[in-house]
Amino acid sequence: MSFENLNLHPLILKAVIDSGYTTPTPVQAQAIPELIAGHDIMASAQTGTGKTAAFMLPALHRLATPSKVHSRGPRVLVLTPTRELALQVSEAAAKYGKHLPRVRVVSILGGMPYPLQNKLLSQPVDILVATPGRLIDHIQRGRIDFSRLEMLVLDEADRMLDMGFIDDVERIAAATPATRQTLLFSATLDGAIDKVAARLLKSPKRIQIATQQARLDNIEQRLHYVDDISHKNRLLDHLLRDITLKQAIVFTATKRDADMLADNLSAQGHEAAALHGDMNQRDRTRTLTKLRHGGLRVLVATDVAARGIDVSGITHVINFDLPKFAEDYVHRIGRTGRAGASGIAVSFASGKDGVNLKKIERFTGQRIDSHVIPGLEPRFKPRPATGGARGTPSVAHKRNRTWANDNGQGTNTNNTNGNWNNSRSRSFSDNRGNTAGNTRSQPFGNSGAPSPYFRSK
Structure with missing residues (x-):
């Protein structure tokens, strides 16, 4: 017709x-x-x-x-x-x-x-x-x-x-x-x-027109397990340096996360900008226009960008944080692979994301295969990886877990590092030397040096 x-x-x-x-x-x-x-x-x-x-x-x-x-x-x-x-x-x-x-x-x-x-x-x-x-x-x-x-x-x-x-x-x-x-x-x-x-x-x-499963066939879905925020940042930097990545949208959980991650990526040399609901309309329009015209390679956004952004040059969608609802996962990754083109959707998942991940897979009817990048392997893998380094054990070691009670206090078990505190107050500095105080519970042990990007709730 x-x-x-x-x-x-x-x-x-x-x-x-x-x-x-x-x-x-x-x-x-x-x-x-x-x-x-x-x-x-x-x-x-x-x-x-x-x-x-x-x-x-x-x-x-x-x-x-x-x-x-x-x-x-x-x-x-x-x-x-x-x-x-x-x-x-x-x-x-x-x-x-x-x-x-x-x-x-x-x-x-x-x-x-x-x-x-x-x-x-x-x-x-x-x-x-x-x-x-x-x-x-x-x-x-x-x-x-x-x-x-x-x-x-x-x-x-x-x-x-x-x-x-x-x-x-x-x-x-x-x-x-x-x-x-x-x-x-x-x-x-x-x-x-x-x-x-x-x-x-x-x-x-x-x-x-289409079933939920059929609509994702042209998008390659990948999963990377992560230990902590620092690990996420290193993985993201590696992925964004891939020359096959033309433009990408990186989704975060909160508006503050989007701002801080965009600043961090810009400091690392990436053409990045944030998009979220607290921005005024002029700035939002300017950012989207720049994205559509190819002047912006990485857009860091909240779910405000999960619908309504139709840019043919977006080759990758990266879920820095998994969405709360399985339906939003479909809308997020739908920003790539548009109008019959192919696309790549990468999701980061920590041990606490297991239930959320299962809901997404149940909703889409598709298993998201895990991948490993040599040199950036997680300390734990709840299920075998299907990409990346071969011969990697399916479980690197016992996973650290935090069980929180109603008061936010945690009890840590299986701590292989032996140097983890339930509630640790730290100051995290960005690449420009600015410092902000933030108290955060780390469910996967001490990663060493403070991350240049911290989680806000």
């Missing part, structure tokens, strides 16, 4: 062809005809398979016909969980609607100044892309008229559910006309999403 068979407006089809696309992806081939026919849909497909175009092309097709309602309010509303995803959707609308006359796209996001947003909303809007919290603010102030809204799109609905936005989403939906067409797109569809869909959609068509 080609895009010519989807009965899109000729000016939209021209923009698609200008972008270099001739054949729709499976989710586009199934969703676009249903949407043009006016059906509500709930669709699931892997990241990087064109979900944004799957709803934006029919939305623009609808806009090619003038509205009969006289209002300056939007005809299409797209809700996204993150600012990055909202900007990606806005860019897609501008790209595919560039030949249509007078299609105005406006983004309403947290982090943007209110006076600028008020000015944007004072003029006629065709497509409004927004994050739920900021949109609620403008609705409460009476700045948005939904009287001519024809289409409501919930992009990454599962993420909005995870982030606690569903109440806001339902409140926004209640402010829109009951005659609207509603689209729910997500990388995963589960029981919770079904309940949301039942409340917001009318007899939706269900589209599910």
